[in-house]
Amino acid sequence: SGRLGDKFLSVGRVQSPTLAIIVNREKERETFISVPYWELYATLINGGEFEAQHKKGRFLDQAEAEATRAKLGKTGTVKSIILGKRSEKPPMPFNTTEFLRAASAIGISPSNAMRIAEFLYVNGYISYPRTDNTVYPETLDMKGIIESFLNTEFKEYAQKLLSGKLQPTRGKKETTDHPPIHPATPVKRSQLKDDEWKLYELVVRRFFATFAGETLWETMAVTVDISGEDFGANGARLMEPGWRWYYSYNLPEDRILPKLAEGQSLTVKEVNLVGKETQPPSRYGQGHLIKIMEDLGLGTKSTRHEIISKLYSRAYVHGNPIQPTKTAFAVVEALEKYASTITKPDMTSKLEKDMDEISEGKITEDFVVRESRDMLGEVFKDMTKNKDLISEALRNGLYEDRVIGTCQKCSSDLIIRKSKKGSRFIGCSGYPNCDFTLPLPKIGQIVVTEKQCSDHGLFHIKIVNKGKRPWEIGCPHCNFNEWQKKIEEEKKNGLIKEPKIEVKEVKSNKTKRNSSK
Template sequence: MHLIITEKHDTAKRIAAILAENKPKKERISGVDTYQFDGRTVIGLSGHIVEVDFPKNYNNWQKTDLKDLIYADVLTTPTQANIVTALRKLGKEAEHLTIATDYDREGELIGVEALDIVKKVNPGVSADRVHYSTITPAEIKKAFTDPTKIDFNLAAAGESRQIIDLIWGAVLTRFLSLSSGRLGDKFLSVGRVQSPTLTIIVNREKERDVFVPVPYWELFATLVNGGEFRAQHIKGRFLDKAEAEQIKAKLGDTGIVKSITRGKRSEKPPVPFNTTEFLRAASTIGISAANAMRIAEYLYVNGYISYPRTDNTVYPSSLDTKGIIASFLNTEFNEYARKLLSGELVPTRGKKETTDHPPIHPATPVKRSELKDDEWKIYELVVRRFFATFAQETLWETMAVTVDISGEDFRANGARLIEAGWRWYYSYNVPEDRILPVLKEGQSLNVKEIDLVGKETQPPSRYGQGQLIKIMEKHGLGTKSTRHEIISKLYSRAYVHGNPLQPTKTAYAVIEALEKYANTITKPDMTGKLEQDMDEISEGRITEDYVIKESRDMLGGVFKDLFKNKELISESLRNGLYEDRIVGTCQKCSSDLIIRKSKKGSRFIGCSAYPNCNFILPLPRSGQIVVTDKQCKDHGLYLIRILNKGKRPWDIGCAHCNFNEWQKKLGEEKKATKEKK
């Protein structure tokens, strides 16, 4: 029997349907669906079916010496018992095994994990590997006619990441959680990639905190004569209001067109989608990085788009780009496909070229009615970007006008789209035309209105998810496959909320403690070095054992700094975490109102002066509580947001306002009950 192993059940089902001449027979083995045909059996895993962990004697956080944990043994244990059992049963009968998991570091490791399980029950089984980037009949059949060798170095690189992340995460998380007294489900998560990423967010917020706005003024003239337009004084910003007012006072009712400069400006079409640019683009249409990747994975498994985890921005010559475009004839993209096919197809090229997977591109057409709304949005985004990479430049006609008003120059700029080019295909965030009237030099214009507008400089903006992923890539934090997961973890740990990302007081407390006493953890240098090492493992230059030892030694040095400053870190964390619980000021006694827990575990807002002051407000029973920086105008309390995994954030607002509404409702219900009686 020939055993084929895929990464997921849906992939197994689809590949079996493609390879089988007749409909494959579904057979359930140990509770797992498998697909059998022509002496072959296809089984889908559930991602990793084993995990790395420490021996059980290290499970107790309080009793474990963290110095021992740094150099503790790491075991591999099954996590999907039914799949492992099914693999063993099938493995005993297998003469040959083909790994058909996703072709990347993680996929190679998942395949090797399955192979190791089979080898234990069938040491003599032969094995090979197939690579594919789209789950389409043509590519799957081609892949299985040309199998290759398993890349054990690539799998070792994936395993080293798992082990390193386990050790760093466990040691640092336990240390900070124990130091702060935050145990149970409120533990303080720290990670090799997570912490430097959070540092980037916190440092941007600190820039905003210390930012002092500077007032400035802008002077505008509204001009009319055959058309109306607005021009700005050529100086732009005035930092001295008196200077701006002095100029305004001398301006007359007439302006003369001093100069007109006409020109053309072109925009080059975008480069093909790699994962980072895809996630950034998805963010601009309102889809989070984690959700965009989940949808892209679904579209890939169903054969609609290519593999969504890639660094490549150059289409390989082997990719039938013309055939892909032609497949969209007679679909709702027919007009675009026909236009492209009428000319020469020369795609743009990005700076990154790799040989594992092509850039993200559509694989087969699908009808809008067959997908959910967000799925269609992502699919359409991929199709339009693909088309745009073959399109012509966008061309704008520009016009710059200078008008003299009483010896002061005012400038207006206009732009008009004259050739849509690639923007016709990729119709997202298209700038609007700024049309100026027909003018000629020396023409007299009437000054309809003069406006002196007061403004303030703005703090640096917070990072959106797409922007943060780009920064993570620049600093070597995480990989194309993990960056969106790191951001999701920051949300789930209540370190950040909103988009753009805003750090909580807990995030401040953790990062400030780490930066002060063990700043190696907060910098991307160490993580970048380990990422490089993992690349070298995959290329066979160094061994997995060498990198894991190097990583343990690095962590040992970091831990020395932490342990030396344990008391100071504990004090710093406890003070910072207390601030994160403050909701406002008690109206009864002016003490802090803080989030508290009763002996029975229920949560409420209570006065820090208890038992002298017993003021309380109720809180929802479940979900992570985030105290935002916005305040209620009536009660001065900070507004509250509740985070529940897998659900949208619930903005409950002011706890006092909610309590009053509840009391009012209770009163109305009692009154209604009395009236009935």
């Protein structure tokens, strides 16, 4: 395929529908047309200060929003106060999908999370991490597990749980193969690396949270009349942390409103009209994508993270939230046009359902093998018949992924190339007539981003190495200029010394050999 490094193109009954989900979301973003709107906010004073928004929410007509703002006076009256309570039920036990989503939310990718989870399992710190089960079996010594943490840094949490009745939550799916993911034995923080501890702590806290009570909030909804226009403000105060005391990830902050009474007069400090635009649908994060795959029957608890990791290694996607490359677009569009079955979740979902029915004794293994062979046979037939058209479409996509911008010397494309020795560089597609080049790092996946340099017109690039933060190079031309400037400054300051070559006179000191005539 002419790709850089050992990256090559691949398709698969799980991989391709997953890639299509990512590409189709990106198409939705590209075709999205933003609509401007305006929001009206009033800052009100009553001892304390708080902000209220006009009850209309979004004004689609700027003139209407400005006219509403112009009519507002300097005082408002509290029209109504509604006090209430809101509760949050504790979470269900961890199955693999929810565990990977939670890990992703704290900055650990699904592939890394599963690798670390397997390490923790092998060392006896957590239970088997590949499970669909969300119900603790009766045979699990839940009290014993909690008691084992009484002499650890989780002592306070364990004591509080043991002081009451242990009644865990139950998820929707109950299986008999493996229990939900839970801690197996305590381990000291000093015995684990940072990410290992983060995941171990996540499992422990989730396990504890499933035995805790509901989280309770006190809510307050206020309506203020300003010159006949209604403005609203909502407050919330945590009354009882419940399960969130154990599992404090993404805990919402209190929104405290000052003490108010109906009919009370308030001073309007200022009114702000804020212009905004509707936003395109967001890209999928890895955790969200795993949930979508589960809902569509794509892959299993053991393979979904591997499929996503493969999309990265094939350079189909980059970043998190996930962004597809031009190659991904080309692959999906070619397959949708010439072998559409492989890009839809239907085939895989059907096969996964068949697997369940085999285990339930409803159908035979031979039937499923014949069925899958027939389905895949049709896919291969379509791909073989259209292989030349598919190849042409893929070549175009591969080329687009390598284009950095336009050569300022000859106006040809600047593209990522490889030398005969295997080193990478940016070269002109007009070669040999144009020999303009820029250097590139020797290792790492090169990703061409959408950001463009205002000086050189080149797309910014970044280098991605597995397990490390991406290296944002930016504009390769600017980067090269800065590097050259730095080298010159270091030479000027004597930090880099030019090598001196001394030529010394070498005296002849030959040893005569004995020779016989």
